Structures are given as structure tokens and as C-alpha cells.
Amino acid sequence: MRTSRRGRGEGSIVKRADGRWMGRVDLGWQEGKRRTKSVYGRTRRAAADAVRDALRALQDGTLRTDERQTVGQFLATWLQDVARARVRPRTLSGYESVVEQHILPELGRFRVSKLNGQDLQMWLAKLEAGGVSASRRRYAKVVLRTALNTALRWRLISSNAATLVDSPRVSRREIRPLTPEEAKRLLSASSGHPLEAFVVVALGCGLRIGESLGLQWGDVDLEAGRLHVGEQCRGSAGTAPHDESSWPSGNG
Incomplete structure (x- = not known):
């Protein structure tokens, strides 16, 4: 790599072997270690602009600084620290079930910060190919979207990828009452x-x-x-509710 003289406020900028320019932003000390964030550009000026944008984001608190956390790690935290405090035990059991069965096997190792709409569209397609019903796929997407809204508020991500994909269509069976x-x-x-x-x-x-x-x-x-008609008899704990009104709103 060739180091280039940097301008004021540009951080450290070097030219990589692949021809791109890379800038580093000092994030300070985190968990006892000095942390930096790398940004890239096709030209030195583009890299310098990216560094300045990152520095501004760091100052106003919008810079994503932990890009190593996986979807699996984040969902474990979300279920334990967020969902558990907000929903009923039966609902939480439903969340845990859909996360374990349908989200983690395919998406668990993805980095939260790198998750995109294409990843989620392919995930939903694989669930469908595996025989997962449309209502279950839709519920899985709603739970993931709700969790990612929390990641968005925590500034782990800059956008919610689950809002970029279409929800599976659930066909409604016609109800014919008895004569x-x-x-x-x-x-x-x-x-x-x-x-x-x-x-x-x-x-x-x-x-x-x-x-x-x-x-x-x-x-x-x-x-x-x-x-008095109140509680309904539902399936075993861990099954997804069939009534969409009982699903999370996506504001989690």
C-alpha cells in the first residue's frame, strides 16, 4: 500500500493493491482495544469524502461502529433484553420458535450490518422451497423486521432490509357458514x-x-x-399465531 499525504480532517488514507483508496477513522478505545473503521473510494478524493462523512457521523452518533455482530448474536440479545420485557410468554415462545427454526439456520451467520434485501428475498425463497407455509414465512419476516427495527434504533444498521422485500401472500380461505x-x-x-x-x-x-x-x-x-368469551384455546407453545392482529407491529 502507498500512503498519501492527508488533508486536514481526512484521517489516514492509503492506496490499496487493488487500486482502491482506503481511509481509516479512529473510533477511540472500545472494550480495551483501539478501534478503527475503514471506508473506501475509487479515487483519493472519494475516499477522503468518505472519511469526512464518517467523522461527521461519529460526532453526531450515527456512525455504525460494530459491524462484526452477527444476526444470530443480535437476535439472542433482542429476544432476551427487548422482546422478553415487551410481550407475553406465549408470544415470546412464538418468536423464539420462528427464530430458531426459520431465521437462524439461513441468516444466523450473516453480519447484521451487511444484511440486504437480496439476502432476505433469497432466504424467503429457500423457506418456500423447503415447504414452509406462506403464513409461517410471513410471520418469520415480521419477527425479523421487528427485531431489525431495534437494530436501527441502536444504530447498528442504517436501514431495515426487511422493509425492502415483499411479504409472502397468504391466501384467505372462503368461510362458508352452515345453513x-x-x-x-x-x-x-x-x-x-x-x-x-x-x-x-x-x-x-x-x-x-x-x-x-x-x-x-x-x-x-x-x-x-x-x-363471557375471552381466551382462545391455541396450539402448543411455540407455534405462530394465525391471526395477524396478534403479530408484532414492527416497531420493536
Whole structure:
């Protein structure tokens, strides 16, 4: 490398063997070590401009200084220190499940600061090729986008790559309610069956299956003739919620 005389405020600028110019910005001491950040340009002037931009960003606190952290390392921190304090245990379990199953295997070793839209588009395509459902892929992308919003606020990244890719389209199944005649036949068929009460309540109140299964005796007020519908019976912990209203908003 050939060192070039530097101008005021340019930092250290050298010409590399590949013809590019490289500038270094002193970040000071971090974790007991002297840290620097390298920036590049095709010409000496371009490298000098990049150094000055980096110095300004360092002064106003917008310079990304830790570019070695991987997606896996960041998500571990986000789940433990951010998500755990903001969401319910069941929701956190869903986050952990989708991170472990669908995000880390493909993206875990990527550096957070280097993640781009193309990386995420290829990741979603691989999930699809692996048979992962559209709703699960969409949920994985939402969780990653929410986590990267935190990285953006922490200034680990300058933009959220998850906002640059399209979300998988989830087809909506048409809901066809039972006709009055079908409802009568169902009531007749369930008469005397252990699930008769379940069928009667579900049909009579127009409840969803999950709402019916989630009912407890505390939800029943026989004197007032009222039934309180609150919690739904969901799948095992770690499964993704199917209702998008329960997904993270992306502001995490």
C-alpha cells in the first residue's frame, strides 16, 4: 500500500493493491482495544469524502461502529433484553420458535450490518422451497423486521432490509357458514354425544372453535344468562399465531 499525504480532517488514507483508496477513522478505545473503521473510494478524493462523512457521523452518533455482530448474536440479545420485557410468554415462545427454526439456520451467520434485501428475498425463497407455509414465512419476516427495527434504533444498521422485500401472500380461505338445515342435522347428530354441549354452545353463540374450546366454568354466569368469551384455546407453545392482529407491529 502507498500512503498519501492527508488533508486536514481526512484521517489516514492509503492506496490499496487493488487500486482502491482506503481511509481509516479512529473510533477511540472500545472494550480495551483501539478501534478503527475503514471506508473506501475509487479515487483519493472519494475516499477522503468518505472519511469526512464518517467523522461527521461519529460526532453526531450515527456512525455504525460494530459491524462484526452477527444476526444470530443480535437476535439472542433482542429476544432476551427487548422482546422478553415487551410481550407475553406465549408470544415470546412464538418468536423464539420462528427464530430458531426459520431465521437462524439461513441468516444466523450473516453480519447484521451487511444484511440486504437480496439476502432476505433469497432466504424467503429457500423457506418456500423447503415447504414452509406462506403464513409461517410471513410471520418469520415480521419477527425479523421487528427485531431489525431495534437494530436501527441502536444504530447498528442504517436501514431495515426487511422493509425492502415483499411479504409472502397468504391466501384467505372462503368461510362458508352452515345453513340452517345443516345446523339442525349437526345438532341432531350430536344429541347424546359427549360433545353435545360443545356443539350447542358453538352453534347457539356463533363461536369459533378456538373460542369454544377456551371456555371455562368461570366464563359462565347462569344467573345472568351470560357467557363471557375471552381466551382462545391455541396450539402448543411455540407455534405462530394465525391471526395477524396478534403479530408484532414492527416497531420493536
